[in-house]
Amino acid sequence: MASATESRHGMWSSKWLFVLAAAGSAVGLGNIWKFPYIAGQNGGGAFVILYLLCIAFIGVPIMMAEVLIGREGRQSPINTMRHLTKQHHRNPAWVLIGWSGVAAGFLILSYYVVIAGWALYYILQMGSGALHGATAEDAGRMFSDFLDHPLELIFWQTVFMAMTVYIVSRGVISGLETAVRWFMPLLFLLMFVLLGYAMTTEGWRQGVDFMFRFDLAKITPDAVLAAMGQAFFTLSLGMGAIMAYGAYVPSNTSIFTTVSIIAVLDTVVAVAAGLVIFPIVFTNGLEPAQGPGLMFVTVPLAFGQMPLGALFGTIFFILVSFAAITSAISISEPALAYLVEEYNAKRSRVAISLGVISWVLGLGTVFSFNYWADVGVGGQPTLFDFVSWTTDKVMLPLGGLFIALFAAFALPKTVVGAQLGIDGGLLGVIWKLVCGLVAPLAVLIVFISALVS
Ligand code: TRP
Numbered sequence: 543m544a545s546a547t548e549s550r551h552g553m554w555s556s557k558w559l560f561v562l563a564a565a566g567s568a569v570g571l572g573n574i575w576k577f578p579y580i581a582g583q584n585g586g587g588a589f590v591i592l593y594l595l596c597i598a599f600i601g602v603p604i605m606m607a608e609v610l611i612g613r614e615g616r617q618s619p620i621n622t623m624r625h626l627t628k629q630h631h632r633n634p635a636w637v638l639i640g641w642s643g644v645a646a647g648f649l650i651l652s653y654y655v656v657i658a659g660w661a662l663y664y665i666l667q668m669g670s671g672a673l674h675g676a677t678a679e680d681a682g683r684m685f686s687d688f689l690d691h692p693l694e695l696i697f698w699q700t701v702f703m704a705m706t707v708y709i710v711s712r713g714v715i716s717g718l719e720t721a722v723r724w725f726m727p728l729l730f731l732l733m734f735v736l737l738g739y740a741m742t743t744e745g746w747r748q749g750v751d752f753m754f755r756f757d758l759a760k761i762t763p764d765a766v767l768a769a770m771g772q773a774f775f776t777l778s779l780g781m782g783a784i785m786a787y788g789a790y791v792p793s794n795t796s797i798f799t800t801v802s803i804i805a806v807l808d809t810v811v812a813v814a815a816g817l818v819i820f821p822i823v824f825t826n827g828l829e830p831a832q833g834p835g836l837m838f839v840t841v842p843l844a845f846g847q848m849p850l851g852a853l854f855g856t857i858f859f860i861l862v863s864f865a866a867i868t869s870a871i872s873i874s875e876p877a878l879a880y881l882v883e884e885y886n887a888k889r890s891r892v893a894i895s896l897g898v899i900s901w902v903l904g905l906g907t908v909f910s911f912n913y914w915a916d917v918g919v920g921g922q923p924t925l926f927d928f929v930s931w932t933t934d935k936v937m938l939p940l941g942g943l944f945i946a947l948f949a950a951f952a953l954p955k956t957v958v959g960a961q962l963g964i965d966g967g968l969l970g971v972i973w974k975l976v977c978g979l980v981a982p983l984a985v986l987i988v989f990i991s992a993l994v995s
Contacts, residue, residue, distance in 0.1 A: 546616040549789045551879055552715040557795040562722040563714075563868075564778075564787055564800070565807045569729070570869030571657055572776040573812040574862055575837045578819040582830035584768050586752040588760040590816070596773035597809055600984050603977040604779050604942045605801045607949035610961040612788025613797075614953070618879035619643055619782030622789065623948075632952045639944050643782035644877045646937040648896075649929050650781070651873045652903035655706065658866035659698030660838060661859050663688065668855030673846040678826040681843040685835050689911040699904055702863070706870045707897040711890035714875055715790065718868060725864040726807075732858055733811060736818045736841075739848055745824030752820050752830065753813075767992040770985065771934035776808055778869065780938030780945070782876040789879075797962055818844070834911075834926075874900075935992075943985045950978030 554560040581589050615622025620640030627636050667673060673681060688694060709721075740746060774780045791800075815837075822840040823830050832839070845855030874896055881892040906914075910926035922928040949958060959965050962973060 547793055549616045551790065551882070552713060553790050553792060554715065555719065557792065557800060559719055559722075560787065560791045560795060561800050561803050562726060563718050563872075564784060564804045565726060566718060566722040566865070566868030567778045567783055567787065567872035568776060568804055568808040568869075569726070569811050570865045571654060571661075571862070572772070572869070573808060574815045574865065575657060575661075575834070577772060577776060577812040578816050579832075579834055579836040580768055580772050581753070581816055582820075582823070582836055583833065584765045585757070585760040586820070586830065587755040587757050589765050589769050590753050590813075591756055592761065592766055592769035593772055594809065596770045596984075597777065597805055599976070600770065600942070600981045601773045601777045601779060602801055602805050603973075603981045604774075604946050605777055605784055605805065606797050606962070607945050607977055608779065608782070608784040609788035609791060609797050609801060610958065611945065611949055611953070612785035613791050613793070614957060614961055616789045618789070618883055619785045619876045620880045621883055622785065626953065630952065630954060630957075636944070636948055636952060639941060639948065640782060640876070640880070642937060642941055643780070643785075644880065646781040646933050646941065647783070647873050647877055648900050648903060649933050649937075650775075651870060651896075651900040653907040653926055653929055654866070654870055654873060655703050655900065656695065656699045656904050656907040657834070658702045658863060658870065659695065659700075660688070661862045661866060662702055663694070663698045664838065664842060665856055665859040665863065668842060668845060668852055668859055671852045673842045673855070674852060676843060676846040678828055678839070678843055681839045681846065682828075682835075684842070685838045689835075692908050692912050695908045695911070696905070699901065699908060702866070702870075703897050703901050703904075706867055706874070707893045709867065710871055710874055710878060711893040713889060714787075714871055718871060721864065722868055725861060725868070728857075729811070729861045729865055732854070732861055733814045733818070735854065736844065736858070737814055739844060740818045740821040743821045743825040743844075745821040745826075748824040749817065749819075749821030752824070753816050763988075763991040763995040766988050767935050770939060770988045774938035774942055775934045776812060777805060778872055780941035781873075782941070783872040785945070786875040786879055787872065939985050939989065943982050946977050946981045946985075950974060950982075 554563060612622060615625050617625060620637060623637045623640045627634050778784055819837060819840045820830060822844045826843060828840065841858065842855060845851035845858065848854065877896055878889065878892055881887055882889055907926045910924035914925060917924065919925045919928040922931050959970065964970050964973065
């Protein structure tokens with residue numbers, strides 16, 4: 543039975559547009575905001591190495607699995623799983639991968655939009671020159687004052703959500719293609735300007751040391767779980783986002799090549815962000831483990847001390863907001879595509895409903911930084927930490943585990959071979975080994991060791 547060659551939602555116009563769109567999904571707040579703060583909380587060095595290992599041995603094979611399943615099914619993840627399980631007479635329970643992805647998407651989007659709103663706020667702050675010549679204390683105070691005003695946070699959350707809903711209603715493909723063509727190269731350029739600045743600071747050596755010094759004592763089961771969760775998050779894996787994008791990939795595109803490029807681009811941005819932020823942290827005597835505020839204190843501080851800092855700072859936060867929006871779009875795509883298919887609904891209607899639901903959920907994150915800052919939930923310090931813990935460390939890895947197993951064992955060998963362009967042989971064995979054994983086993987071991995400890 544031949545699979546469809548086109549998706550009803552449209553198709554990427556070329557292999558490169560898929561690479562850009564998937565890189566746009568992967569590169570986001572996860573790289574610039576989350577990676578540095580999680581690395582800081584987990585002591586740097588060892589965490590970073592573990593993270594890189596997880597990208598290579600868990601992330602890349604699972605991303606390949608998502609793209610190949612998506613391209614085989616050519617529908618939203620839920621309907622793709624329905625179609626493939628039916629076609630190949632597999633247990634319908636595999637469809638749960640699609641449903642849990644939709645649930646994870648709502649949770650992630652709810653807080654993602656709040657943090658992206660902070661980036662919007664900082665566009666104005668940088669532009670106004672308010673941070674010119676600011677000390678570490680000034681930058682810290684400005685951020686904590688901002689967090690103390692929930693209405694302001696809600697305002698920016700709303701603006702960002704409205705922008706996301708607007709772009710998403712116009713269709714991912716036309717909405718994204720223009721955006722990613724411009725912003726990705728610019729973001730790279732600006733990261734390197736910042737990197738140049740970081741190299742001139744006193745804390746450069748110490749920052750590099752912090753990022754790469756391998757300290758065995760810091761490898762705890764918790765740090766390993768954090769590294770794995772971050773690898774899933776940063777590559778947008780485990781909830782069907784890449785599977786949804788895979789449905790729009792032309793049939794003749796090489797999955798291995800495109801996935802490798804995406805993973806490398808994503809990793810370069812994350813490592814560059816760390817190399818920018820930690821030298822600033824050490825130069826100014828800041829705390830690397832301070833948590834979610836890390837980027838919002840260090841980066842403005844650096845721009846405040848740089849010539850033309852107000853200009854570059856404004857551009858930087860514009861690019862971060864762009865990076866965030868291309869990611870937010872991909873987080874909502876699995877649910878959106880499903881609802882459009884299922885109810886023949888208009889994309890704009892569905893987009894607005896999805897936006898409203900995750901906006902309401904996002905209020906929990908807003909209040910986690912003020913009214914509810916001291917309210918622990920489920921063993922985590924705040925509701926925000928709990929949501930982020932549940933998605934990154936439980937839902938995404940579990941989703942990824944089952945995606946890998948589905949690709950390795952439930953799909954017929956001929957289907958997978960045709961998708962990957964390999965017909966058995968050594969490559970087939972390597973694929974089976976990595977996707978069917980190494981990646982799932984690694985996820986399981988990390989899970990169990992973290993549970994036991
Ligand atoms: N990877 C994005 C980032 O780093 C976030 C993201 C987009 C995501 N789509 C996702 C995370 C799907 C998990 C699942 O910012």
